[in-house]
Amino acid sequence: MAEQHTPRSLIVTLYGAYGRETAGPLAVAELIRLLAAVGVDAPSVRSSVSRLKRRGLLVPERTEHGAAGYTLSADARQLLDDGDRRIYGHDPAKLSDGWVLAVFSVPEAERHKRHLLRSRLGRLGFGTAAPGVWIAPARFHEETRHTLRRLQLDPYVDLFRGEHLGFAPTAEAAARWWDLAAIAKQHEEFLDVHGPVLRSWEARTGTPPEDAYRDYLLALDSWRRLPYADPGLPEELLPGGWPGARAAAVFTGLHARLRDAGAEFTRTAA
Incomplete structure (x- = not known):
């Protein structure tokens, strides 16, 4: 299945990978x-x-030199800094660490904010424990x-930290809180596209900067969504054969091989 890389997402990925340097x-x-190298035209x-x-x-x-340009806002830098801990840190959570609960209530007159809140919690990797109660x-x-x-x-949310005390086993509950099959499918799709890319690079001797930049930016743009869709649950809560570690290993391999070589292309004069 072909991947979808939007111009806006690729720009954010570019700033996250290289723009902060x-x-x-x-x-x-x-x-x-830099965006032309990954197939994005100037109007886009x-x-x-x-x-x-x-x-x-x-x-x-x-x-x-007086040319028009753009830098990251303080909010964007915070967003990318938070993202680094997820994107480049692949260790699963531990059961002993416990959970964070987001309990929210939004007035009916502001229901658009309720939708935004649910959407954002979902994008942060929260699962739904009950209506108005999300867990991560x-x-x-x-x-x-x-x-x-x-x-x-x-103003609409209270955050709590705690542990799961039952009544269902935690693994059974986690399977209700998250759609683990859908998350596993995303990992498999990443592996299908970027596993062959890594194997191709492993068979090469050189690392041309433009090729490295292109393949790394596309891989990062795909990968950076996964640590948000997948909350990195403790291993004992995951189904057997979970593909998350294999997907993380492919991204780690591409990062180690391509990231620094790609930086050379970003520093090349236009």
Whole structure:
């Protein structure tokens, strides 16, 4: 199945992978060059940058040479910093760490915020324990706090930390809280697309910067969604043959082989 890489997602991935290394903003012309390498045309880059600006993630700023450019907002940097801990840290949670519960109530007159809150908790990896009660491994509590405050949803939510005391076995309960089959399918799809890419690179002797940049950015753009769809549950709660570790190993292999070589392409003059 072909993967879907949107221009907006690729721009966020580019800033997350390489944009934070630069002292100043990325010039618009440079964004166009770097996104062209992964098949995005200039009009799509410009319109996507405008949307990210309206969302408060990119801030217009001139480069040292006076060219139009964009840098990350403080909120965007926090978002990417939080993401780093998920994207590059693949150890599953431990049962002894406990859980974080998000308990919320939104007035009917503001039901659009209820939808936004549910959507955002789902994107943070929370499962649904009951109506208005969402659950995730406890290690996500700080990121959850940052995210809800950034979206001004914190007045509707109380966060708690605790342990599951029954009555159903925790593994049985977790299978209700999350759609584990759907999460496993996402891992398998990542493996189907990027496993052959890693094997191809393992058979090569050199690492051309543009090729490395292209394959790494596309892999990262796909991978960075998975640690949010998959909360990294303790191993004893997962079905046998869980593909998460295999998918993480493929991404780790691509990161080790391609990331630094790809950085050389980002530093090439347009």
